[in-house]
Amino acid sequence: MQRIINKPDMVVEDMLKGFVKAHDDIVMPTSNPRVLKYKDAPVKGKVGVVTGGGSGHKPAFIGYIGKNLCDAVAVGEIFSSPTAQAFYDAFREADSGKGVACLYGNYAGDNMNVKMAIELAADDGIEVKTVVANDDVASAPKEERHKRRGVAGEVFMWKIGGAKAALGGSLDEVIAAAQKAIDNTRSVGIGLTPCTIPAVGHPNFEIKPGTMEVGIGHHGEPGVEVCEIKTADEMAKMMVDIVVPDLPFVEGDEVAVIVSGLGATPVMELYILYNKIEELLAEKGIKVYKSFVGNYFTSLEMMGATFTAMKLDDELKELLDLECNSMGLKVFGK
């Protein structure tokens, strides 16, 4: 492994130490070593926003702690759910008495541990409501959307939910805004290389050189098609053809777009991909209101990219445009 690590089973521990040092203007450690919080959390009078998930997806999840974003994050091992205790402690760190919106991705471990954590929090009188991201189109058919996984669309869910909370929304209003964000969002990924969990030491799935996997998940979950590697323009077309009909996005829509690398793909190439995606959307009469091109939700050192689109309305535009400051997402207010 050509990697910058110490002991493979200490990767998360070591990373968290460095992260806290590098971002002490934004984040703070808590008494639970697997929970980080926004330095001003709990923010008085504000609904708390919490997320959590496995490590290896940087900036997700801890990179979205910050002003007008997430207040606390539960941290799991590489590609593994945080514990129920970590989610519970995150709820406690985030709650100012206004309740907590837990905005997380649809994975079995996270679902189970969030559920247990909510029960623990209820005993403390902390009200927690959830939105479960399921934006990954390729992970289940449309009629079984509840089975779909959450991927890079979670960034929009956090942005929108975090902004709604910052503007004084009630718990129900924050949940409604975050739910609308994810309901309006669809994603798809293309994988070009596998990745290696340091403690495992070899890839746990395969992508043969010269091929690519369309619809791959953030942990190497199988996609819908393995084919010869295509040009960037052809990849863009495949992605648009999967994402657009699913919502569906239609002529006249305005959208926000994320083109995220999976970790090891040069950012230069993401712009090549975005160039064609924007063109294809424009041909369909779909206007990109705001775009985010870069590494927003990764999978260790996988090569490849994801395309995410969120259909906007006036509320979502206002929330998207609100200033925020985190390691992973910085937006200057208008």
Added chain:
Amino acid sequence: MQRIINKPDMVVEDMLKGFVKAHDDIVMPTSNPRVLKYKDAPVKGKVGVVTGGGSGHKPAFIGYIGKNLCDAVAVGEIFSSPTAQAFYDAFREADSGKGVACLYGNYAGDNMNVKMAIELAADDGIEVKTVVANDDVASAPKEERHKRRGVAGEVFMWKIGGAKAALGGSLDEVIAAAQKAIDNTRSVGIGLTPCTIPAVGHPNFEIKPGTMEVGIGHHGEPGVEVCEIKTADEMAKMMVDIVVPDLPFVEGDEVAVIVSGLGATPVMELYILYNKIEELLAEKGIKVYKSFVGNYFTSLEMMGATFTAMKLDDELKELLDLECNSMGLKVFGK
């Protein structure tokens, strides 16, 4: 190649199109397809700040166009200098009549083309002065510092020069600030994998699996030592032991630090590296005032990282803290 490209010799062209679309709130194309400018450039009454260099180093160089940063950038092919014409056109786009500070890296092609461009600009009555970054410690002995290459320390040079210009500095003041920034800055890189220029199709240098190259340049220029791959903590020590004695950084110093990935190294690992670097500096009585951990200056899909430190004084702190907004660097004002 597991890459997201169309025609290999159209990579820069396609990337620029996507970049301009994605960042039209910050950058604008110009009549020279290989020059991008800040949307408000030339900024009235402000010294223009220009840089330029080969492509494949994103965010460098175009990612540092923006508010209180660079006004115009000349774009080269992958790992190749921009033309003299591109530098000249960038000067013209940036100049508001106050002169232009051209802040670039010490490479033969760039030196030659900048020199020719300055002559062309002189004919137009545009005054251009330069700072040539040479922060890469491993690229030449200390007594031949003028032979050293510019690497990630250029980001500090642009930040400081851009801020000085934004605050109304004269051309000589901007040059002096940027020169002080780079004089106070030292960098070193460790490479873990080679990279492939798309139009070439295979790596033009080798790093054998299980080994690493200390002191490697941003285009695979040979380093000072090839050895078995070490732990992150050992890599941190090697980097600190090269960088610190060279300036030298001494007890009581405050520094700004960049730990940049080379492209394909997961950002998670950069935090592991930073954790130890910060600790080693602290042991020497050197305090990190501000840190930047992420992909700030890359080499296509190389794995590895660079460590950059800049010794601070009150002026450099003030300039470092000034708000800026670009694709590659966003700093919120205090």
